[in-house]
Amino acid sequence: MATTAKEVVRQEEQQLQTKREPERIMRPPVDIYENEDGIVVVADMPGVSKERLNVRVENEKLVIEGDAELPVKENMEPIYADIRTTHYRRDFTLSGELDTDKVDAVLKDGVLTIKIPKLEEHKPRKIEVKVA
Amino acid sequence: MFTTLSDFGGSIFEDLRRIQREMDDLFGFGQQLSTGIRSPQPGAFPPVNIGSTDESVDVYLFAPGLDPKSMDISIQQNLLTISGKREGVKEVENTNFYRRERFSGTFKRVITLPDDVDPENVDATYKEGVLHVQVQRKESSKPRLIQVK
Structure with a gap:
């Protein structure tokens, strides 16, 4: 199919617009805790399915991104909205003792749980105190 | 050296964004302020x-x-x-919480x-x-x- 010149211009305009106006971003609330094995990040991302979720490690940063999808009907008019955007994003700077090759992520009922283990040599060891 | 600590705040854009956010809050655009009695x-x-x-x-x-x-x-x-x-999240022994936003x-x-x-x-x-x-x-x-x- 041939694209008309008009359409090309329109596409370019749209691209420019998306560049100029960054999309509104929602920061998902998180719980972060650490135990002997590593760090666990729990994030609330309601409406996000596995297919629309992106968890990655990039430049020593853990990036969580996702798009929520709502079962909205045709001709629906909004009456009230606490949530104004469908795009979630948040990132955290990781530290060197974490093993980023073994990150484990589970998504269930809109709750994302990410486990980042510590490198073996950084796991705490109990030091026995000998009685002299 | 840093002249003032507030220099850490970053660029002018950051400030503009903050002002915009405050204006939004003030006029109720950011979070649609509902006047409903049960809201x-x-x-x-x-x-x-x-x-x-x-x-x-x-x-x-x-x-x-x-x-x-x-x-x-x-x-x-x-x-x-x-x-x-x-x-x-259930608290287990030896667990250290850094954030609790949920x-x-x-x-x-x-x-x-x-x-x-x-x-x-x-x-x-x-x-x-x-x-x-x-x-x-x-x-x-x-x-x-x-x-x-």
Whole structure:
């Protein structure tokens, strides 16, 4: 199919617009805790399915991104909205003792749980105190 | 050396964004300020979106990580009440918490629906942490096509 010149211009305009106006971003609330094995990040991302979720490690940063999808009907008019955007994003700077090759992520009922283990040599060891 | 500590604040754009945010809050654009007598403070759990069609009123509650059985949904005339409980992360020994932003505990939201909803005709589904409650409008108030003879 041939694209008309008009359409090309329109596409370019749209691209420019998306560049100029960054999309509104929602920061998902998180719980972060650490135990002997590593760090666990729990994030609330309601409406996000596995297919629309992106968890990655990039430049020593853990990036969580996702798009929520709502079962909205045709001709629906909004009456009230606490949530104004469908795009979630948040990132955290990781530290060197974490093993980023073994990150484990589970998504269930809109709750994302990410486990980042510590490198073996950084796991705490109990030091026995000998009685002299 | 840094001349002042406030230099850490970053660029002028950061400041402009902050001002914009404050203006938004002031005029209620950022978070649509509802004047409803039963509406909670901004940031209450769970956030709610409500949409309307000719056939139904659809309420979406963004309530991830809930057991659907623990939720209590009831409707009386046009008042929809949704309550439930969300357990926080269980604390185990040797666990060190850095952040606790997620809601935990009990919640209850009462939503005033339009007057023409049919309380006998409600349907609720829970998917990916979003509770979708559909309340049909009364048959008599649905739009009808009037035939001109």
